Amino acid sequence: MKKQAGLAIAALLASTTVAGAEGVLNIYNWGNYTHPELLERFTAETGITVTLTDYDSNDTALARVRQGGHGFDIVVPSDTYMQTWITEGLLMPLDPAIVTDRANIDPNWIDVPFDPGREYSVPWAWGTTGVIVNTALYDGDINTADVVFNPPPELSGRINVIPEMSDVMSIAIYYHGGERCSMDTDLLRSVRDTLMAAKPHWLALDYGTVDAYVAGDFNAGIYWNGATMRVRLQNPDFAYGYPVTGYPLWMDNAAVLSDAQNPEAAMKFLNFILQPENAALISNFARYSNGILGSEAFMDPEMQGAPEIDVPSELAAAGRFGEACPQEVNDIHTQIWTEMLQ
Amino acid sequence: MGGNGWKWLLCAPALVVLVLAASGPLVIVAIYSFLSPGNMGGVTWEFSTEAWFRVFFRRDIFEPDLVTWNTANLAIFWRSVWLSIQTTVICAVLGFPTAWFIATRSPRSRPFWLFLITIPFWTNLLIRTFAIQEMIRNNGTINTVLLWSGLIEQPLQMLFTDFAILLGMAYVFLPLMVLPLYAAMDKMNLSLIEAGYDLYGSRGAVLWHIILPLVKPGFIAGSILVFIPAIGAYVTPRVLGGGQSLMLGNLIALQFGQGRNWPLGSALAMLMLIVVVVALVIYLRTVGRSDGERRV
Amino acid sequence: MSERGAFSVTRIPGFGLIAITTFVLLYLPIVILVIFSFNEGLSQSVWEGFSLRWYEAAFANRQVRDVSIRSLWLAGVAAGLATVLATLAVLGTTRVGRFRGQTMIYALINQPLMVPEIVTGIALLIFVASIKVQTGYTGMGYLVAAHTAFCIPFAYLPIRARLETLDPALEMAAADLYASPVQAFRHITLPLMVPGILAGFMLGFVISLDTVVITEFVKSAGQDTLPTYMLGQLRRTITPEMNAIATLFLLLSLVIVTAFFLITRTRGR
Numbered sequence: 001m002k003k004q005a006g007l008a009i010a011a012l013l014a015s016t017t018v019a020g021a022e023g024v025l026n027i028y029n030w031g032n033y034t035h036p037e038l039l040e041r042f043t044a045e046t047g048i049t050v051t052l053t054d055y056d057s058n059d060t061a062l063a064r065v066r067q068g069g070h071g072f073d074i075v076v077p078s079d080t081y082m083q084t085w086i087t088e089g090l091l092m093p094l095d096p097a098i099v100t101d102r103a104n105i106d107p108n109w110i111d112v113p114f115d116p117g118r119e120y121s122v123p124w125a126w127g128t129t130g131v132i133v134n135t136a137l138y139d140g141d142i143n144t145a146d147v148v149f150n151p152p153p154e155l156s157g158r159i160n161v162i163p164e165m166s167d168v169m170s171i172a173i174y175y176h177g178g179e180r181c182s183m184d185t186d187l188l189r190s191v192r193d194t195l196m197a198a199k200p201h202w203l204a205l206d207y208g209t210v211d212a213y214v215a216g217d218f219n220a221g222i223y224w225n226g227a228t229m230r231v232r233l234q235n236p237d238f239a240y241g242y243p244v245t246g247y248p249l250w251m252d253n254a255a256v257l258s259d260a261q262n263p264e265a266a267m268k269f270l271n272f273i274l275q276p277e278n279a280a281l282i283s284n285f286a287r288y289s290n291g292i293l294g295s296e297a298f299m300d301p302e303m304q305g306a307p308e309i310d311v312p313s314e315l316a317a318a319g320r321f322g323e324a325c326p327q328e329v330n331d332i333h334t335q336i337w338t339e340m341l342q
Numbered sequence: 343m344g345g346n347g348w349k350w351l352l353c354a355p356a357l358v359v360l361v362l363a364a365s366g367p368l369v370i371v372a373i374y375s376f377l378s379p380g381n382m383g384g385v386t387w388e389f390s391t392e393a394w395f396r397v398f399f400r401r402d403i404f405e406p407d408l409v410t411w412n413t414a415n416l417a418i419f420w421r422s423v424w425l426s427i428q429t430t431v432i433c434a435v436l437g438f439p440t441a442w443f444i445a446t447r448s449p450r451s452r453p454f455w456l457f458l459i460t461i462p463f464w465t466n467l468l469i470r471t472f473a474i475q476e477m478i479r480n481n482g483t484i485n486t487v488l489l490w491s492g493l494i495e496q497p498l499q500m501l502f503t504d505f506a507i508l509l510g511m512a513y514v515f516l517p518l519m520v521l522p523l524y525a526a527m528d529k530m531n532l533s534l535i536e537a538g539y540d541l542y543g544s545r546g547a548v549l550w551h552i553i554l555p556l557v558k559p560g561f562i563a564g565s566i567l568v569f570i571p572a573i574g575a576y577v578t579p580r581v582l583g584g585g586q587s588l589m590l591g592n593l594i595a596l597q598f599g600q601g602r603n604w605p606l607g608s609a610l611a612m613l614m615l616i617v618v619v620v621a622l623v624i625y626l627r628t629v630g631r632s633d634g635e636r637r638v
Numbered sequence: 639m640s641e642r643g644a645f646s647v648t649r650i651p652g653f654g655l656i657a658i659t660t661f662v663l664l665y666l667p668i669v670i671l672v673i674f675s676f677n678e679g680l681s682q683s684v685w686e687g688f689s690l691r692w693y694e695a696a697f698a699n700r701q702v703r704d705v706s707i708r709s710l711w712l713a714g715v716a717a718g719l720a721t722v723l724a725t726l727a728v729l730g731t732t733r734v735g736r737f738r739g740q741t742m743i744y745a746l747i748n749q750p751l752m753v754p755e756i757v758t759g760i761a762l763l764i765f766v767a768s769i770k771v772q773t774g775y776t777g778m779g780y781l782v783a784a785h786t787a788f789c790i791p792f793a794y795l796p797i798r799a800r801l802e803t804l805d806p807a808l809e810m811a812a813a814d815l816y817a818s819p820v821q822a823f824r825h826i827t828l829p830l831m832v833p834g835i836l837a838g839f840m841l842g843f844v845i846s847l848d849t850v851v852i853t854e855f856v857k858s859a860g861q862d863t864l865p866t867y868m869l870g871q872l873r874r875t876i877t878p879e880m881n882a883i884a885t886l887f888l889l890l891s892l893v894i895v896t897a898f899f900l901i902t903r904t905r906g907r
Contacts, residue, residue, distance in 0.1 A: 349730040349731065353743050357743065357746055360750070360787050360790060362783065363762065363783045363788075364753070364758060365746055371760065439652070439654075439656035440657040440661070442650065446649070459661075462667075464847065464888060464891035465847075466709070466884075469671070470667065472671075473884075477666065477667045477670055513663070516664070517844070521837045526802075530803065559802045560803075570752055576756060611756070615757075
């Protein structure tokens with residue numbers, strides 16, 4: 001009996017050390033972001049087994065990989081973090097011999113500021129951070145950050161803001177006409193005052209499950225487009241607004257780590273998700289666009305022409321990609337943020 | 343001194359694991375609190391006391407020469423301490439009678455009650471916290487029952503308040519109070535209690551003069567086990583408090599995460615460590631002293 | 639000490655009521671969770687009819703299956719190790735008279751309790767990663783060590799509290815009867831310590847199951863546990879699948895606990 005237990009333990013210890021050997025691909029991705037069928041399909045096509053490990057923030061992923069000894073092959077960083085990943089040499093350039101279908105990427109998503117010419121990464125998903133509003137309670141204009149920063153009485157007290165400091169700060173800075181990493185003290189003062197004045201109207205700063213909106217815990221908030229779509233599919237009263245003063249665009253990108261154990265399998269996987277029918281699975285799962293030409297044809301019908309997915313042309317220009325701010329700016333943002341949440 | 347070798351030998355395996363996997367790494371945190379923040383997280387190896395300065399003071403964002411107390415950090419600090427004290431008291435008030443109830447069952451049924459305490463805790467903290475969230479949300483079970491019974495007309499806002507944080511922490515940490523209390527009560531010498539009745543007569547006096555001193559080791563263990571994880575709580579304030587007012591654990595996590603200021607996070611963590619140790623020493627000294635007096 | 643005599647002196651009015659209320663409060667969220675794991679709809683607060691779909695979904699999800707098994711395995715191993723180490727340490731530090739270095743030992747043992755998980759997590763990340771790079775070993779050993787260290791104080795405190803309340807006269811009596819110290823320990827002390835040791839193991843197990851942040855930072859590829867898997871989902875939506883998994887965990891614990899209960903009972907006879 002004891003012997004068996006000992007053997008079982010030894011087997012388990014051993015099985016995890018061989019991870020990274022041939023035929024195994026280790027993906028490190030955001031939690032609940034990967035369609036299980038995507039991995040099954042990949043294994044069926046290539047015979048490579050896939051292991052998926054989750055993270056919950058860009059900072060965790062970066063800290064984890066920077067320290068080395070992680071055993072991952074693929075990571076999916078957001079646009080603001082891409083430059084850090086690239087300049088620190090954490091990513092491996094795409095291998096054109098294996099990643100042959102780069103032409104499938106929408107031309108709009110090739111010369112992106114965070115990875116010019118797509119030398120290191122391929123699109124995973126992209127979206128916007130805007131506002132969600134229960135239009136049954138409020139029938140005014142929703143394409144404004146005022147629904148959160150200066151809310152009408154019918155929404156006040158039932159507002160949830162995602163606890164993403166950079167997104168919320170960006171919307172507030174754009175609201176005052178500033179640039180994302182501006183050091184202008186007058187601007188920052190107004191931003192702080194706006195946030196401090198808005199805070200009493202907010203109920204929570206939670207990632208806020210879709211269920212909480214559907215259940216009526218929240219009537220409005222700052223939210224992601226895909227999540228808002230999942231809310232709307234359950235409660236059609238909810239609508240997504242694009243603040244006209246400016247709102248963050250974001251894109252998560254799949255890339256191979258420079259110390260990957262199995263770079264060949266990893267490159268194969270990147271090429272695999274460049275295929276429209278595979279990219280569509282990513283979108284169907286999380287309800288975000290993916291930037292791969294022709295993938296719309298394979299998407300669920302409710303994705304086609306969804307107002308959260310198709311940015312209205314008159315509001316498209318207000319969407320901006322951010323950058324990671326220098327430490328001194330980030331420190332000020334953190335200080336404002338802490339003051340607000342004290 | 344020579345006769346103490348076996349004591350060290352018995353402790354050695356535990357100490358090796360602890361030094362390698364808990365205390366050793368902590369030295370790194372102490373060192374980090376005196377370094378400068380790195381680009382996008384991490385540190386650069388330049389000595390600096392800026393992090394410690396920032397724990398207590400802040401330069402006004404708009405007038406850099408103006409230095410004031412960092413009231414935001416201090417407010418969060420105090421909040422955490424206060425909520426943790428309340429949690430410990432709630433756990434003690436509920437836990438003592440519960441442990442007593444278990445300890446006074448017949449010896450055969452005691453394990454059953456003991457297991458009943460631990461069963462909910464076989465589901466992990468996040469699931470339990472979400473279960474509470476479901477229960478106290480506006481259209482959750484409690485509000486539904488209250489509305490149905492006519493006691494209230496509008497749903498009570500319980501979720502995303504300090505009440506929710508307290509409820510969640512007390513719920514999560516309760517067995518950490520009950521189990522050590524029970525362990526101390528279980529082998530209590532009942533003849534002492536009988537003698538106590540002969541001496542004092544009243545139940546209250548027996549409880550105060552006989553029972554409480556007897557279970558004190560369990561009580562001390564329970565309070566420590568509840569207070570310390572409570573002060574560093576991260577998940578409960580985030581999920582039940584809705585993250586709209588930070589606790590210390592969240593503030594530290596913020597610095598290591600989106601704030602990208604690891605030295606500041608390290609300094610806050612070290613400060614918390616110091617406060618806990620000081621509180622612990624004071625607590626054990628006071629409790630220990632009154633114990634000595636009583637024995638006289 | 640007759641049963642009836644014990645019953646009357648230990649009765650304190652109101653305590654029974656508080657205890658029962660505590661048990662009810664303890665189980666209320668769990669019961670609701672179990673009920674909604676059978677809900678037809680996605681909602682976790684509105685009943686939409688009975689269904690097993692979330693159980694099917696959980697079983698079909700290989701990741702959920704893997705992380706659940708890994709969590710239980712890790713908790714069992716770490717709590718077991720921690721209990722053994724803590725019991726030894728208790729014997730070395732309790733009822734043995736004061737000795738030089740005792741305070742330091744106490745401080746070391748309790749140290750994981752005094753540090754928030756996030757700090758230990760970051761510290762371990764830096765420390766463990768450098769070992770991983772040096773040795774190339776990325777197995778479960780790190781998680782086992784980290785969880786064991788974290789469980790030791792939780793196991794130590796109840797075991798110590800138990801030993802402190804034991805009457806040393808019992809062992810002295812054994813010594814008077816010419817029992818060797820080992821025999822006295824084996825036949826007197828150890829059996830009497832069992833409730834404390836059990837409490838310590840169970841605390842350790844529960845604590846390991848709850849350990850999120852440390853695991854998040856120490857884990858290597860393919861080492862997600864149930865809590866880190868859920869943490870990864872926190873940013874998005876927790877599905878009722880999790881309720882189903884939680885219910886299965888409860889069921890499993892009931893089976894184990896009942897089996898344990900029956901075994902100790904028959905052995906007691």
